[in-house]
Amino acid sequence: MIETVNLRKEFGEKVAVDGLNLSIPGGRVTGLLGLNGAGKTTTIKILATLLRQTSGTVSVGGLDPVRQPHAVRKRINLIAGGERMVYARMTGRENLWYFGQLYDIPTKVLKPRIGQLLELVGLTHAAGTRVEQYSRGMTQRLSIARGLINDPDYLLLDEPTLGLDAPIARDLRKVVAGLAEQGKGVLLTSHYLAEVEQLCEHVYVIGDGRHLAAGSPAELMAQTGRHRTVRITVTNLSPQIEAAALAFDSRVRLAPGGVVELNHPDDLTGALTTTIIESGGALGGLEIVEPSLEDAILALSDRSLKVVA
Numbered sequence: 001m002i003e004t005v006n007l008r009k010e011f012g013e014k015v016a017v018d019g020l021n022l023s024i025p026g027g028r029v030t031g032l033l034g035l036n037g038a039g040k041t042t043t044i045k046i047l048a049t050l051l052r053q054t055s056g057t058v059s060v061g062g063l064d065p066v067r068q069p070h071a072v073r074k075r076i077n078l079i080a081g082g083e084r085m086v087y088a089r090m091t092g093r094e095n096l097w098y099f100g101q102l103y104d105i106p107t108k109v110l111k112p113r114i115g116q117l118l119e120l121v122g123l124t125h126a127a128g129t130r131v132e133q134y135s136r137g138m139t140q141r142l143s144i145a146r147g148l149i150n151d152p153d154y155l156l157l158d159e160p161t162l163g164l165d166a167p168i169a170r171d172l173r174k175v176v177a178g179l180a181e182q183g184k185g186v187l188l189t190s191h192y193l194a195e196v197e198q199l200c201e202h203v204y205v206i207g208d209g210r211h212l213a214a215g216s217p218a219e220l221m222a223q224t225g226r227h228r229t230v231r232i233t234v235t236n237l238s239p240q241i242e243a244a245a246l247a248f249d250s251r252v253r254l255a256p257g258g259v260v261e262l263n264h265p266d267d268l269t270g271a272l273t274t275t276i277i278e279s280g281g282a283l284g285g286l287e288i289v290e291p292s293l294e295d296a297i298l299a300l301s302d303r304s305l306k307v308v309a
């Protein structure tokens with residue numbers, strides 16, 4: 001488990017991280033979300049021993065990154081999608097060999113591991129090709145392999161699929177989900193909220209360095225009052241049918257085009273449809289719009305901005 005208690009980081013006058021309490025257990029992907037400048041990268045850099053906090057404590061599997069940085073570095077690794085973290089003039093295999101040497105991994109362990117990692121990220125065929133000839137997606141996949149070279153217990157992923165084409169991003173997501181299934185603890189920041197929704201069981205939302213909310217994606221959406229919306233198109237909408245629909249529930253709304261809308265925590269699709277039909281309505285279509293995590297994050301961040309203002 002990685003745990004932070006009252007984590008705080010100041011850059012001069014600027015407070016980038018302000019009292020964060022995070023728990024990142026093994027065996028699942030934990031999300032860290034917030035708008036630009038919320039403090040995500042700063043937090044990840046502290047966990048990765050690249051920055052030192054101003055106050056508060058961090059524990060990485062019981063180790064203190066400030067007092068035991070070398071021991072911590074053996075157990076964690078960082079992959080930042082926006083940064084080039086491999087050498088262009090070396091081949092894929094040479095890169096992994098080089099980073100493996102930095103971790104003092106014995107040759108008899110390192111050699112088979114490099115083979116396994118190249119296989120895992122689908123680069124076996126390009127192992128002997130220089131990285132300067134790789135596509136962006138291949139380079140990013142090699143960065144993932146580099147991040148796994150020390151077989152870390154915890155992996156910190158800062159925008160790992162940034163700028164990648166959809167199929168490559170999807171492959172990477174599978175790799176990340178597989179790592180959590182193996183028992184590794186993963187912390188993920190991403191601007192692609194569909195990715196967070198798919199991968200993360202638990203998400204922290206921060207704003208201006210402060211805790212705003214935490215929970216599963218579904219819980220966060222519920223906290224902000226975001227539910228699925230049922231949109232029923234009625235082809236012969238009349239005042240009588242409208243009255244019956246509006247009487248069904250106080251949350252029913254009428255939208256242009258003969259659409260009856262209901263945004264409700266419970267699934268009332270069947271009951272509302274029956275009410276409309278029984279009052280003489282003819283159905284032209286039924287659409288269910290799922291709430292998005294993006295809406296929830298924006299609502300949470302907006303709320304906090306209003307509180308600050």
Ligand SMILES: Nc1ncnc2c1ncn2[C@@H]1O[C@H](COP(=O)(O)OP(=O)(O)OP(=O)(O)O)[C@@H](O)[C@H]1O
Binds near residue numbers: 011016037038
């Ligand atoms: N070295 C630094 N010196 C001064 N201010 C900094 C430094 N690094 C970060 N900051 C400030 O701290 C705040 C948090 O930055 P951070 O990069 O952690 O945010 P973020 O959530 O990762 O944002 P983004 O989504 O844009 O990457 C920002 O206001 C940023 O300008």
